[in-house]
Amino acid sequence: MQVRERTKAHTPEIPDGVLVKQTLAGDQYAFEMLVRRYNAPLFNFICHCLGDYDLACDVSQQVFLQLYISMPTLRTGEPLKAWLFQVARNRCLDELRRKRAIHFSELEAGNEDDDLSPLAIMPDTRPLPDEIAERRDLQRVLRQAIASLPPKFRSVVLLRYAGQLSFSEIGKTLNMPEATAKTYFQRARPLLRAALAGQWQPQTVPAT
Amino acid sequence: MQYSHEVLFLDEAYSDDEIDDLFGQLEAIEPPTSLVEDILNRVEQLPFSQSKLFMPASCGELVVHSQFREPS
Numbered sequence: 001m002q003v004r005e006r007t008k009a010h011t012p013e014i015p016d017g018v019l020v021k022q023t024l025a026g027d028q029y030a031f032e033m034l035v036r037r038y039n040a041p042l043f044n045f046i047c048h049c050l051g052d053y054d055l056a057c058d059v060s061q062q063v064f065l066q067l068y069i070s071m072p073t074l075r076t077g078e079p080l081k082a083w084l085f086q087v088a089r090n091r092c093l094d095e096l097r098r099k100r101a102i103h104f105s106e107l108e109a110g111n112e113d114d115d116l117s118p119l120a121i122m123p124d125t126r127p128l129p130d131e132i133a134e135r136r137d138l139q140r141v142l143r144q145a146i147a148s149l150p151p152k153f154r155s156v157v158l159l160r161y162a163g164q165l166s167f168s169e170i171g172k173t174l175n176m177p178e179a180t181a182k183t184y185f186q187r188a189r190p191l192l193r194a195a196l197a198g199q200w201q202p203q204t205v206p207a208t
Numbered sequence: 209m210q211y212s213h214e215v216l217f218l219d220e221a222y223s224d225d226e227i228d229d230l231f232g233q234l235e236a237i238e239p240p241t242s243l244v245e246d247i248l249n250r251v252e253q254l255p256f257s258q259s260k261l262f263m264p265a266s267c268g269e270l271v272v273h274s275q276f277r278e279p280s
Contacts, residue, residue: 028248035247043239057243064247065254142234161231193222196230 016080023071035064038081042088045163048143049092055099059091082172085163089155089173138200145195153188156181 014033022030042063047056066087067080074083146157159165159173167185171178222230 031251032244032248035244039239039243039247040236043243044236047237048234053237056237057240057246060239060243061247061250065250068251068254138230138233139235142231146231157231161234162236189224189227192227192231196222196227200230 017077020071020074020080023068031068034067034080038084039064041164042084045085045158046088046092048146048158048162049089050095051143052099055095059088059095062091063088079169079172081165082169085159085165085169085173086175089159141196141200144199145192148195149188149191153184153191156184157188157192160185 014030016034016037019030019034023034039060043056043060046059046063047053050056050059063084067084074080146154146161149157155174156170159170160167165173167181168178170181170185174181
């Protein structure tokens with residue numbers, strides 16, 4: 001399976017554990033390196049979860065504040081990436097529970113699954129070229145398909161596609177065995193297929 | 209690969225690879241360029257007891273803030 005690597009803005013690879021130790025030793029630049037390493041993939045995941053760009057900014061800040069405050073008590077050997085995404089997911093769930101009723105009333109589309117679509121909160125009424133319009137349609141369909149999943153499958157799928165996590169990392173993030181994460185992902189696929197088949201389908205280019 | 213809105217029978221729709229390929233096109237939403245600075249500024253604004261958790265090492269030993277020290 002190929003999952004496109006879209007966000008790999010990494011500084012030279014000083015291990016996370018070393019940066020944590022350096023931060024604990026008073027090196028604030030080490031903390032900044034951790035922030036720069038993970039802020040983009042975390043933000044992408046959070047924004048896809050919440051469907052709210054501004055709120056995703058707030059939640060992202062909260063996650064890194066939590067990291068800073070929790071750093072002295074982080075368990076050694078615990079993968080930092082999984083910890084960060086776990087905190088991010090929990091914060092997103094808290095926000096979704098808190099805002100769900102208000103958010104539904106503000107959605108233009110009126111579909112209860114659109115609360116996970118950033119498109120619902122970034123309207124653009126200008127006429128768009130066909131290609132751009134089709135691309136935006138695809139993004140909307142993809143997000144709606146993910147939003148239609150049962151929550152336990154949705155988390156795995158979002159961590160995989162939006163967070164670019166391995167199944168091992170997903171398992172650690174969601175406190176489940178890696179095999180369970182893989183199983184949930186495999187079980188989500190037919191549901192995604194069903195969600196797409198009604199709205200989007202690949203078309204093979206005819207041979208010339 | 210081109211896409212249309214025609215409906216296919218479900219078993220003629222996407223293979224696993226096609227599903228992965230499609231969702232691999234899920235747009236990466238970039239954070240604002242100011243996010244890193246905003247985070248670092250908020251850390252700076254933490255109350256003193258939290259912002260100064262980390263003390264420079266002395267004599268090769270890590271000094272742990274009393275808030276996190278194990279009770280004696």
